[in-house]
Amino acid sequence: MNDVAIPLSLAAFREGFPALQSGAYLSICDKAILHDRVRDAVDDFLTGMAGGNATRVGHETHVTAARKAFAAMIGASADEIAFGRNVSDGINAVVCAMDWKAGDNAVVCLALEHPNNIYPWLRLKKRGVTLRDVPPVNGRIDQAAMADAMDASTRMVSCASVSFAPGYRADLARLGAAARRHDALFLVDGVQSAGILCHDVEAENVDAFATSTSKGLLGIYGAGFLYVSSRWVDRLEPAYLSRPAVAAENDDASAIGAYDYRLQPGARRFEVGSYNLAGAYAVDAAMALLAGVGADTVERQALMVAEGLRAALHAAGATPVSQPADAHETSHIVTAGPLDAGGHGFSSTAWVEPLSARLAEAGVIHTVRRGQLRLATHGYNTEADVALVRDALAGWQRAA
Ligand SMILES: Cc1ncc(COP(=O)(O)O)c(C=O)c1O
Structure with missing residues (x-):
């Protein structure tokens, strides 16, 4: 782009x-519908694959461009963006990267969340983490009750930017401010709003934001973005580790660096293995359209x-x-x-x-x-x- x-x-x-x-x-x-230019971009990728002469590094310029475009879209910097698979991938990456201890708690309003932002929290109970599930009021998050449920043991707070039903937009800035008062990470499932409603993760006090590209971002299934704020990234240890997450001298996927490896300095430490390149071509083209409008x-x-x-x-x-x-x-x-x-x-x-x-x-x-x-x-x-x-x-x- x-x-x-x-x-x-x-x-x-x-x-x-x-x-x-x-x-x-x-x-x-x-689900998204495809714009002709998005389809053409995927065709370009397939043509390159069919011809056998396109390089992985060449393909990955679309991953780099897509990260940058998504960062600009939500008011982040490109090194705060990981290119991944979907909402579930992003949410699980963040939840599993926290050093939870028994007695910690997480504050959520499960009744308004998609199942993919429910199960990662339910599973934490096995680790002795208390789930503070705050009931909604008339299909909305109860902001005051969410804030009251937070305390010094709250490590994470999560909600959808817009619930998939009944579809109200959450007041992220207010929830995020409450989370920040307790030094808790505020993790947002942004898939229903990304690409349609404006976001500014700084102004909205969002620490992590997970989305797929298969709805408002107008890309295809199986690709997504995870924003992790530079304030938090060094406090999180990714559950998975492979070459893209490790800082290295060059772009060669098979180059082995020092065994006392260092993680990538930003959110790319959450990237795992090969990218969904068709997804990167698609969303790169789609975000160029969205930026143009x-x-x-x-x-x-x-x-x-x-x-x-x-x-x-x-x-x-x-x-x-x-x-x-x-x-x-x-x-x-x-x-x-x-x-x-x-x-x-x-x-x-x-x-x-x-x-x-x-x-x-x-x-x-x-x-x-x-x-x-x-x-x-x-x-x-x-x-x-x-x-x-x-x-x-x-x-x-x-x-x-
Ligand atoms: C709020 C919300 N979160 C998540 C998802 C889907 O999650 P994933 O991208 O992991 O399939 C949906 C799909 O409809 C959704 O509405």
């Missing part, structure tokens, strides 16, 4: 997604369309609709129906599945999660998507 972003209008950005040629894609919270523009557009969807669902009586209490909570995910009346892909609320079927028939791609109808936007969505949803809802009669 070029260091200087090439400006791109929202309309030109949108044009590159074949999936947007018909219907409305409102499912970025589930501009993070503020992407966020503004995604939130504007989400607001239109919220209003349309509300007007049609598909209530309760997720309703942010203030700007802190506002996200690009809109949910309708009671939380947890159902699960992944199904709902026990009488009207949710019929409404979901109606939307699908109208070409509105969306999901049902935790029993709720779920729609989510990115910078490529427009008012036309809201109009399609509104049309599909016209004449809809809510079942009792």
Whole structure:
């Protein structure tokens, strides 16, 4: 990727997604759609592999560029970024790198987390660590109760930047400030917001941030980023160790350095073995597009369309609709129906599945999660998507 972003209008950005040629894609919270330039980048990688003359070091320039672009996106420095696999990989890398002692505790709100940010914490119990699981309030993190649950034995605090359902944005700055008062590491599952909502890890008091590239970052599955703040990195011992994590004179993967090795100075100590290079090509190209559009523009557009969807669902009586209490909570995910009346892909609320079927028939791609109808936007969505949803809802009669 070029260091200087090439400006791109929202309309030109949108044009590159074949999936947007018909219907409305409102499912970025589930998975990314591919932009032509991202697909071309993966093709370049495959062509290089097929030709047999591309070098690993050449391929890895995309890993370097991707780390740098992601760092710029979240307000970090490139040496605070590791290129890995997914959210689970990043979260487990950080959790397993802490020197936990019996009697330590971790503060989380499990009811709002994705399973991949639940199991790593449950397992800590085996090491004598207490899990302080703070219940949510109306689908939101209880900030005050989370802060009250922290004390001198708290080593980590974790939450999703935006819950996958019901989709409220967490006030990271406030939670992070509370964690910092106790010298606890604040670890964020950022996959639902990365690439869509703006982040500044310094201002948000975030110590570690894990994401995959397969949602809002518009890359492919099996690639991800882990940010680990330079404040913390030397206090963490990676559970896995292989060549990329070791500081060495050159880039040669088979070169053996001194046996009294040193870890890479930054977050690269969390990288393990060979990279997902197709994933690096893809996300490098995708982040060039996102930088070209501009993070503020992407966020503004995604939130504007989400607001239109919220209003349309509300007007049609598909209530309760997720309703942010203030700007802190506002996200690009809109949910309708009671939380947890159902699960992944199904709902026990009488009207949710019929409404979901109606939307699908109208070409509105969306999901049902935790029993709720779920729609989510990115910078490529427009008012036309809201109009399609509104049309599909016209004449809809809510079942009792
Ligand atoms: C909040 C959240 N975390 C994590 C994941 C997925 O984790 P991984 O990237 O490890 O598959 C999802 C997927 O939907 C998610 O919504």
